[in-house]
Amino acid sequence: MFRLPVLRCVYISLVFFLSSLMIQPQVFVEAHASAQERDxxxxxxxxxxxxxxxxxxxxxxxxxxxxxxxxxxxxxxxxxxxxxxxxxxxxxxxxxxxxxxxxxxxxxxxxxxxxxxxxxxxxxxxxxxxxxxxxxxxxxxxxxxxxxxxxxxxxxxxxxxxxxxxxxxxxxxxxxxxxxxxxxxxxxxxxxxxxxxxxxxxxxxxxxxxxxxxxxxxxxxxxASPAPPAVAPATGPVPPKVAPQQAPPEPRYALRVVAVDDRGRSFIAAGKLYKDNAEIGNAYTHRRMALDGPGRYRVEIGAVLGDRSIYKPAGVDFEVKDGGET
CATH class of the missing domain: 3.40.50.410 (von Willebrand factor, type A domain)
Known part of the structure; x- marks a missing residue:
């Protein structure tokens, strides 16, 4: 993934057990993302x-x-x-x-x-x-x-x-x-x-x-994440410059679900995502899913079986805030 030098509100890591399965949903917010130069x-x-x-x-x-x-x-x-x-x-x-x-x-x-x-x-x-x-x-x-x-x-x-x-x-x-x-x-x-x-x-x-x-x-x-601007080496005293005041970029909210078993091995999981008790979409592992801004959420996920059914989905509630750690 690309590096996030500026990161707001940021992160939730929740763990719960489903039989022998350990599910770790992670929620993060990106305010700005820069990547190493890529041509x-x-x-x-x-x-x-x-x-x-x-x-x-x-x-x-x-x-x-x-x-x-x-x-x-x-x-x-x-x-x-x-x-x-x-x-x-x-x-x-x-x-x-x-x-x-x-x-x-x-x-x-x-x-x-x-x-x-x-x-x-x-x-x-x-x-x-x-x-x-x-x-x-x-x-x-x-x-x-x-x-x-x-x-x-x-x-x-x-x-x-x-x-x-x-x-x-x-x-x-x-x-x-x-x-x-x-x-x-x-x-x-x-x-x-x-x-x-x-x-x-x-x-x-x-x-x-x-x-x-x-x-x-x-x-x-x-x-498409932008590369950071190149910094020229200093050759002598440089007069200080006052950076123009800019409004902070608007955060983007996303959910990523990581599922691992009791041996630490990842596996495919899927289920539903809710906000304020209303279903807003499906939840999957190995995929980033957009969240509708700050609020109270619930994710219910379980292991995906061979016939694509979900094995005993379990749920966890979490809240996404506008700043700081959730």
Whole structure:
């Protein structure tokens, strides 16, 4: 995730037990966010054979992905150029079927080429995520930036992308990998979330075409966070300047739910979110959800079973305030 040098109101960490499950909902407020300078966004796009499948709303994965990608590209992120790699779109059974289809160029120049290419994709191959990430690192060269992985499945070529992220971290490679997983089973979500978590990126899960658009919108907010201004080295006495008075930025309120079992292992959880005793939406792990400002809230969540039902949801009440620690 990106760093938050200015953070208001801020944080709640609540723990309660559900059978052997320990759930930790976290609420935080962002007043202003700055990120380390990042110049490029590199998209890795799943075009494997499983993209012919359907999401929970009945939409075809490849159609939902193509539409959500076009929506994401429609609005330029200032200061970013763009590249696009696809995998699984050329050959069946080939763990090196991954190609840089649109090299780094301006957002405007790349977006049209990406949309045109995405419209022509016919999913057919495997899911070589690890190989694609390694190739992406080569493509970056000396650039700074982030990777956005959009996938409907996990690594299928016997490699471990999460271990690769640990290796990058140990080698001081500062590339965040943001991941959007869609139409996934629980264990698949866990595997993709690990890539994002270890690299310092964000993970979002989607089960419908609409949720896929929402997930990419969240990624946009992360990627668009402004870089801090460069500070020139001092060369001599500098007369003091009086900074103009500015109103503090308006806070944004969000909820993130982290669920771990009694061994400290994270798992998928879901449920409902309430404000002032009225249901205001669903609550999920691995996803940031907007809150409607300060107030009294309740979250009820439980483990997600294989049939997508919620196992014994338990609830906790909390209050979000405008300043200080909740």
């Amino acid at each position: 490029s966004l590199y998209i890795i796009y799943d075009s494997s054979n499983s993209m012919w499948g359907e999401l929970a709303d009945g939409s075809r994965k490849y159609e939902a992905g193509r539409s959500a990608l076009a929506n994401f590209l429609a609005s330029r992120i200032p200061g970013r150029d763009l590249a696009f790699r696809a995998y699984g779109h050329n050959r069946r059974g080939d763990c090196r079927d991954s190609a840089l289809e649109v090299p780094f160029t301006s957002w405007k120049g790349a977006s049209g080429a990406i949309n045109e290419f995405a419209a022509s994709i016919k999913p057919r191959g495997k899911t070589p995520i690890n190989y694609s990430l390694r190739e992406a690192l080569k493509d970056f060269g000396n650039r700074k930036g982030d990777i956005l992985l959009i996938s409907d499945g996990i690594e299928s070529c016997g490699a471990d992308p999460c271990a690769l992220m640990r290796d990058w971290k140990n080698r001081g490679i500062n590339l965040k990998v943001h991941v959007v997983g869609f139409g996934l089973k629980d264990y698949e979500s866990q595997a993709l979330a690990c890539i994002a978590s270890v690299s310092g990126g964000s993970y979002f899960d989607a089960d419908s075409a609409g949720e896929l658009v929402e997930a990419l919108t969240e990624i946009r907010q992360v990627a």
